[in-house]
Amino acid sequence: MNILVTGAASELAHALASHLSEDHQIRLTDIVDIKTDLEFVRCDLGHDETTNELVRGMDNIIHLAELPPDYSDDSLDSDNLTIDFLTRCTYNLLWAAVEENVKKAVYGSTLELFDKYDDDLTVNENWRPLPSTDPYVLGKHLGEFTCKEFARTSQIQITCLRYGEIVRVEDVKGQPYDPAWIEIRDLVHAFECALGEKQAGLNREWSVFHIEADAPDADYPPARRARGTIGYSPKYRFRE
Amino acid sequence: MNVLILGGTGNLGPFVVNALEPYHTLRVTDVNPPEDTAHEFRYVDMASMTQVVEAAEGMDAIVNCSVLREHRKIAFDVNTLGSYHMMSAAVTHGIKRVINTGPHAILTGPTYDHIDFMLTEDIPPHSGVDLVGGDNPYSISKSLGQEICKVFTENYDVHVMCLLFCGLKNPEHPRFFPGRDVTPFVVSVRDAAEACRLGLNVDLKSLPSKNEVFYITTDIPHGKFSNAKAKRILGFAPKDRFEVVWHKVADN
Ligand SMILES: NC(=O)c1ccc[n+]([C@@H]2O[C@H](COP(=O)([O-])OP(=O)(O)OC[C@H]3O[C@@H](n4cnc5c(N)ncnc54)[C@H](O)[C@@H]3O)[C@@H](O)[C@H]2O)c1
Numbered sequence: 478m479n480i481l482v483t484g485a486a487s488e489l490a491h492a493l494a495s496h497l498s499e500d501h502q503i504r505l506t507d508i509v510d511i512k513t514d515l516e517f518v519r520c521d522l523g524h525d526e527t528t529n530e531l532v533r534g535m536d537n538i539i540h541l542a543e544l545p546p547d548y549s550d551d552s553l554d555s556d557n558l559t560i561d562f563l564t565r566c567t568y569n570l571l572w573a574a575v576e577e578n579v580k581k582a583v584y585g586s587t588l589e590l591f592d593k594y595d596d597d598l599t600v601n602e603n604w605r606p607l608p609s610t611d612p613y614v615l616g617k618h619l620g621e622f623t624c625k626e627f628a629r630t631s632q633i634q635i636t637c638l639r640y641g642e643i644v645r646v647e648d649v650k651g652q653p654y655d656p657a658w659i660e661i662r663d664l665v666h667a668f669e670c671a672l673g674e675k676q677a678g679l680n681r682e683w684s685v686f687h688i689e690a691d692a693p694d695a696d697y698p699p700a701r702r703a704r705g706t707i708g709y710s711p712k713y714r715f716r717e
Numbered sequence: 718m719n720v721l722i723l724g725g726t727g728n729l730g731p732f733v734v735n736a737l738e739p740y741h742t743l744r745v746t747d748v749n750p751p752e753d754t755a756h757e758f759r760y761v762d763m764a765s766m767t768q769v770v771e772a773a774e775g776m777d778a779i780v781n782c783s784v785l786r787e788h789r790k791i792a793f794d795v796n797t798l799g800s801y802h803m804m805s806a807a808v809t810h811g812i813k814r815v816i817n818t819g820p821h822a823i824l825t826g827p828t829y830d831h832i833d834f835m836l837t838e839d840i841p842p843h844s845g846v847d848l849v850g851g852d853n854p855y856s857i858s859k860s861l862g863q864e865i866c867k868v869f870t871e872n873y874d875v876h877v878m879c880l881l882f883c884g885l886k887n888p889e890h891p892r893f894f895p896g897r898d899v900t901p902f903v904v905s906v907r908d909a910a911e912a913c914r915l916g917l918n919v920d921l922k923s924l925p926s927k928n929e930v931f932y933i934t935t936d937i938p939h940g941k942f943s944n945a946k947a948k949r950i951l952g953f954a955p956k957d958r959f960e961v962v963w964h965k966v967a968d969n
Contacts, residue, residue, distance in 0.1 A: 524789035554766065557798055564861050565793040568854060572846070610804075610872050618868065619797075619861050622842075626857055629828050630845045 478672070479504070479534055483522075483570065484541030484585070486511050489643055489661060493539060496665050497672075506531055508562075509545045522566035528573040537672055538574055538582040542567060542620050556612040563616035564623055571627040571635075579633065583671045584624045586639040587617045588657065588687060596656075599697045602685045628683035636671045636707075640664055640688040646713050659690050660713035670707040690715055718917060719744070721776040723763060723803060724783020724795075726751045729818070729885060732910035733782060741917065746772050747783070763799030764791070773806035778814040780913050786855040793858045800862030804869035804877075815866065816916045817879040818909075821902050821942065822856035823863050824881065824930060834941050838881075838930040863930075870927035878916045878951075879930045882909050888957045896966035901939035902932065905957035909933055915951040924950065935959060 478501045484490050485505035494503045494515050504516045511517060520531045532538060544562050553561060567584075574582060590606035592614075598604075608618035621637055628635040641657030643664060649655075667688040684706075689699035691711040703709035718741045724730060725745035734756065737743060745754060746761035761768045763783045773779060781803055785795040800817070807815050825836050826845030844860035847853050866877040883902035886892070893899055912933045931947040935955040947953035 557766065557801070560801055560865075561793065561798060564797050564858075565790065568793070568846070568857065569789070607871065608868050610869055615801075615865065615868055619864060622861060622864055623846075623857065626826070626844055626846050626860075629843060630826070 478502070478536045480537045480539060480672070481506060481532060481535045482539045482541065483507065484543035484545075485513070485517060486545035487541060487543045489543075489585075489664065490541055492661050492665050493668055497669065504531075504535070507545060509548065522562075522569050524569050524572075528569050529577055532570070532574045532579050533577045535574075535577070535579050536581070538570070538579055539585070539668060539672075540567065540570060540582055541585040542617065543585070559612040559616045560619065563620040567620045567623045571624065571631075571633065575627065575631045575633050581634045581636070581673060582624070583668060584620065584635060584637045586621055586637050587614065588639045588641045588689075589614045590618055590639065602687055602702050625683055634682055635684075636673075637683070637685045638664075638667055638671055638688050638703075639685065640667070646715065649715065654715055656689075656692075658715055659688060660711070660715075663690060663711040663713050664688060666711070667703060667707075667709050670703070670709050692716070718742070718777040719775055720917065721773050721779045722746065723761065723769070723772075723779065723781045723799075725758075727782060727784070729882075729906055729909060730782045732906045733780060733913045736907070736910040736914045737780075737917070740914070744772065744776065763802060764794035766802045766805065769799070769802035770806040770809050773803075773810050773812060776810065776812055778816070778917055779803060779807060779812060780816045780818075780917075782818055784819070784855075784859065787853055789854055792854045793861075796855070796858035797861040797865070800865045804866055804875070807875050808869065808873050813875055814917065814921060815875060815877045816913055817863060817866050817877055818913075819859040819863060819879065819881055820856055821881045821883045821932065823860045823879070825942075826856055826860075836932075836942050838932055838946055867928045874927075876921045876924060876927045877929070878919070878924070879928070880909070880912050880916065880933045880947075881930060882933050885909055886957070886959070891959065893959070893962050895961040896964065897962065899959060899962045901937055901941040902934045903937065903959055903962075904933050904935050904955060908935065908953075908955040908957050911956075912947065912951060912953050915953060919951055938963060 481504045485507035506518050506520045591600045593607040594600050608614050624635045640659045644658045686703040720741045722745045726747040726749050743756040746759045761772045785791045824842050826843050828843045844856040884900050885906045888905045932942045934944050
């Protein structure tokens with residue numbers, strides 16, 4: 478498969494690209510230059526031919542929808558940049574994808590959309606997101622909104638993965654446990670599941686999965702839909 | 718009340734000024750100055766957080782008539798970021814009442830509009846991604862703007878009434894022909910402006926929620942969109958009717 482991964486400057490994109498490049502052709506993109514041995518195309522995801530060229534020939538797009546860390550732009554303040562990137566640039570990317578006949582995209586979202594629910598609730602994909610007005614959380618919500626409209630009206634299938642704070646098991650050893658943690662290798666595996674190989678029979682234009690770490694003692698098993706539908710099977714535990 | 722009008726010099730804006738000026742003190746803003754005005758005018762670009770927040774100082778309510786339809790960057794600047802700036806301005810200055818406006822496709826894009834009847838306002842937004850099958854982010858950028866308004870009402874003590882229009886007609890030059898029918902959602906620009914005035918009058922406590930959307934259409938028999946909610950809650954009573962359009966012209 479030819480797969481485009483956006484947000485190339487992020488650690489997640491790096492981990493995804495190294496893993497997926499074993500079996501797939503990977504093209505990375507970001508709005509800033511990065512160092513990589515893989516194919517990289519710098520692109521602003523603007524409304525011009527360069528976005529079409531970026532997605533041309535791709536079977537799948539992983540849109541991490543992340544600005545590079547510490548990115549700034551003189552024309553907009555940081556709140557605006559985030560919202561602008563997650564709405565307009567997501568729109569431009571998907572518009573170009575539909576024009577270039579890309580059949581599938583996976584959108585990276587956040588479980589922070591559910592922070593307002595009490596911790597003792599069985600929050601899953603059937604619960605309504607309650608975004609705050611924090612530009613990142615609001616922006617992720619608006620990005621989902623944009624994806625849904627493309628999925629509803631265009632010939633592109635979109636899978637949305639929502640996850641919490643990306644960590645490595647070894648880096649958080651000894652720290653107080655945080656239920657928002659997701660191990661980066663489990664998350665890479667979740668994206669691989671979402672790419673579609675294991676989605677036989679699931680022919681929805683829009684699907685959403687919460688990607689959570691394994692929690693052996695939980696009454697309500699985390700990531701139940703992702704386990705049952707796309708074959709997500711987390712390996713890393715932060716607590717025994 | 719002190720009322721800030723954003724995008725106040727376009728097609729709808731001057732009618733809103735006429736409807737409000739007997740009752741309110743107006744600060745009209747736009748990127749295009751009016752030819753002549755008795756009111757305070759300020760240059761305010763919706764793409765600028767600073768300009769929008771400064772313009773809202775001392776205001777009791779905001780009416781947003783701004784829109785940019787075609788340009789794929791500026792449409793998002795005005796319709797999406799512009800809403801973010803407007804709502805941030807409302808929260809900064811403790812303004813409790815905001816009237817947003819937009820096309821009916823904010824809610825009912827092609828997946829409803831091409832298919833369903835008896836559409837009400839209390840449905841999830843399906844704006845679609847373009848307006849007319851072309852390269853035009855008008856409806857989705859406006860719909861994202863309204864979603865921002867909704868999220869702010871769920872997080873702060875601010876009310877938004879979003880008035881949706883389609884085919885605003887100047888009653889003096891309505892540009893349609895008897896017996897040829899019309900989009901099943903139509904209103905005169907002065908009735909639309911009157912709806913803005915009603916939105917400034919309504920008791921906020923009487924609204925079912927802090928974010929309410931209204932179809933502002935004249936009485937129309939097609940059974941696709943209804944103005945019943947606007948009548949019930951805002952007291953909307955459209956004066957300009959366009960019956961000649963949907964009655965067949967008798968052969969002579
Ligand atoms: N005209 C219609 O038939 C129609 C139909 C459906 C909905 N609407 C809605 O009604 C409202 C008013 O529409 P209209 O017909 O008066 O539009 P218009 O284009 O005539 O006026 C919009 C105004 O916004 C201003 N504007 C553009 N960019 C701006 C910026 N960067 N900052 C500040 N102001 C800016 C313009 O200068 C203009 O005065 C909009 O919300 C629109 O979506 C209109």
